[in-house]
Amino acid sequence: xxxxxxxxxxxxxxxxxxxxxxxxxxxxxxxxxxxxxxxxxxxxxxxxxxxxxxxxxxxxxxxxxxxxxxxxxxxxxxxxxxxxxxxxxxxxxxxxxxxxxxxxxxxxxxxxxxxxxxxxxxxxxxxxxxxxxxxxxxxxxxxxxxxxxxxxxxxxxxxxxxxxxxxxxxxxxxxxxxxxxxxxxxxxxxxxxxxxxxxxxxxxxxxxxxxxxxxxxxxxxxxxxxxxxxxxxxxxxxxxxxxxxxxxxxxxxxxxxxxxxxxxxxxxxxxxxxxxxxxxxxxxxxxxxxxxxxxxxxxxxxxxxxxxxxxxxxxxxxxxxxxxxxx
Amino acid sequence: xxxxxxxxxxxxxxxxxxxxxxxxxxxxxxxxxxxxxxxxxxxxxxxxxxxxxxxxxxxxxxxxxxxxxxxxxxxxxxxxxxxxxxxxxxxxxxxxxxxxxxxxxxxxxxxxxxxxxxxxxxxxxxxxxxxxxxxxxxxxxxxxxxxxxxxxxxxxxxxxxxxxxxxxxxxxxxxxxxxxxxxxxxxxxxxxxxxxxxxxxxxxxxxxxxxxxxxxxxxxxxxxxxxxxxxxxxxxxxxxxxxxxxxxxxxxxxxxxxxxxxxxxxxxxxxxxxxxxxxxxxxxxxxxxx
Numbered sequence: 001x002x003x004x005x006x007x008x009x010x011x012x013x014x015x016x017x018x019x020x021x022x023x024x025x026x027x028x029x030x031x032x033x034x035x036x037x038x039x040x041x042x043x044x045x046x047x048x049x050x051x052x053x054x055x056x057x058x059x060x061x062x063x064x065x066x067x068x069x070x071x072x073x074x075x076x077x078x079x080x081x082x083x084x085x086x087x088x089x090x091x092x093x094x095x096x097x098x099x100x101x102x103x104x105x106x107x108x109x110x111x112x113x114x115x116x117x118x119x120x121x122x123x124x125x126x127x128x129x130x131x132x133x134x135x136x137x138x139x140x141x142x143x144x145x146x147x148x149x150x151x152x153x154x155x156x157x158x159x160x161x162x163x164x165x166x167x168x169x170x171x172x173x174x175x176x177x178x179x180x181x182x183x184x185x186x187x188x189x190x191x192x193x194x195x196x197x198x199x200x201x202x203x204x205x206x207x208x209x210x211x212x213x214x215x216x217x218x219x220x221x222x223x224x225x226x227x228x229x230x231x232x233x234x235x236x237x238x239x240x241x242x243x244x245x246x247x248x249x250x251x252x253x254x255x256x257x258x259x260x261x262x263x264x265x266x267x268x269x270x271x272x273x274x275x276x277x278x279x280x281x282x283x284x285x286x287x288x289x290x291x292x293x294x295x296x297x298x299x300x301x302x303x304x305x306x307x308x309x310x311x312x313x314x315x316x317x318x319x320x321x322x323x324x325x326x327x
Numbered sequence: 328x329x330x331x332x333x334x335x336x337x338x339x340x341x342x343x344x345x346x347x348x349x350x351x352x353x354x355x356x357x358x359x360x361x362x363x364x365x366x367x368x369x370x371x372x373x374x375x376x377x378x379x380x381x382x383x384x385x386x387x388x389x390x391x392x393x394x395x396x397x398x399x400x401x402x403x404x405x406x407x408x409x410x411x412x413x414x415x416x417x418x419x420x421x422x423x424x425x426x427x428x429x430x431x432x433x434x435x436x437x438x439x440x441x442x443x444x445x446x447x448x449x450x451x452x453x454x455x456x457x458x459x460x461x462x463x464x465x466x467x468x469x470x471x472x473x474x475x476x477x478x479x480x481x482x483x484x485x486x487x488x489x490x491x492x493x494x495x496x497x498x499x500x501x502x503x504x505x506x507x508x509x510x511x512x513x514x515x516x517x518x519x520x521x522x523x524x525x526x527x528x529x530x531x532x533x534x535x536x537x538x539x540x541x542x543x544x545x546x547x548x549x550x551x552x553x554x555x556x557x558x559x560x561x562x563x564x565x566x567x568x569x570x571x572x573x574x575x576x577x578x579x580x581x582x583x584x585x586x587x588x589x590x591x592x593x594x595x596x597x598x599x600x601x602x603x604x605x606x607x608x609x610x611x612x613x614x615x616x617x
Contacts, residue, residue: 054450055449055450056446056449056450076452077452079450079451079452080452082450084446084447084450086443086446088443089443090443090444090445090446090447090450091443091444091447092371092442092444093442093444094374094375094378094379095371095374095375095378096378099371099374103367103371104447104451106367107364107367107368107448107451107453107457108451108452108453109360109363109452135378151447
């Protein structure tokens, strides 16, 4: 398989739930051996897309292929070459970790002996050997997610779907999962990843597709998207509303774009390129001008703002990711 | 390659097997895999039982209780026309226990499909039927254990078979055939109401009148005519009557055509239930897509 081949292709997928259009002309083309990140807020259609591509969900219109197999006409072939790790660990809660992996190995038609050996390998690889005999219900969230990923890797999938794989995980488990994904990719697996976190897409994905209202609204490498989403922002709250205008003039000198004013909360904000230098410059200039500052800080653009920027409307679901420096 | 690659690609035969799973297979191969997958899923369901011993205790208390309570309380207080009421009652209690097993089947399958694990079952190339056939297989094994308990308890309270071991085994076979048919009804119910808690509540109001409107406790001939007709055509009655005949217990025969052909109906009813409910259940499962 050459790098030119597409591992996952979707053309004009439509999926409705009653009145809601979960997918509304969704297109996708993931080259084999790459990691594609679907970035978007809750309800954007990311999970719907993954469930369609992994044969779990029917769709109303469009076409889709995974590893060259038609998702509708050759679902069994698709299932033979994919792995799926969803938002909720798809493991048997009653069985032990080892029993889970043996069960799924057997259902992949491995012999009992090979299934046992494969289970032990995966338990070892994901640091679950010590907990192998314990019921999955007793696992921590991170352990369960690792078991889930291990179950997806029993057959070394050609295409791996990861649906918000690290939501709710602590940083250590998240890093472990990321490194497991990286090593798979290094060996040729194609990964389609959905996430609400810019950071995660940034860490793993070669290309990022921004999804909103059931379609792809922007596409590019992480660097390309960041340039479009915009830089960090500086935010200043002045004590006296009368000084807003003067302050805005000062902030504008350090900013990389237009300054926005909110008179009601006496706040102004502006994009900056060199965040630390800009913070220092603005603080000094405001002090020199004798303007009383109540609060000043730096903030990364939230996913919400990124969406506002890329789609022209609010996503309504993303949470702010504060990285502010308190004044 | 770096050391992080480690184990996952150490197994060439694993990968080879994976590729063969991706190839389209002939109908015979697919059937063979469907059986194998069903067997694996049966094992999985049995492992569930083994891992929750409290469930075993609760589950097997029911048949013991049924035999003791019904056998002693009712069996001591009443006399059946042709003989000992306890002898009359016990084949009915056996069948009633099988009917109540339907609740476990329904809630088991509802539990399966309400959990995240069903996504994995549906996204790997296992037979589409295996989840339901595995449930059937496991429940039949459970029923076999239950029957053993029921028969042993029955013998302890003074019930007996009188026509030899072979006929007795045939009676047990008919009772298990009914249980097999009921698993498909249970699977269908469980898939229609995919909430394990609701299912448990639904089964009782279905099972209770079905038992009362049968020959389990009272001979249909003693009921008002219209009730007697319903009762004698009840699938439960067919199996009960046939097993009474095979066990050599009292209460066989009757005026209706149904009562005079218990063997035919005891085979026919379960087969009909399977023919109707098995495809419905499998179709329902295949259409589950959330």
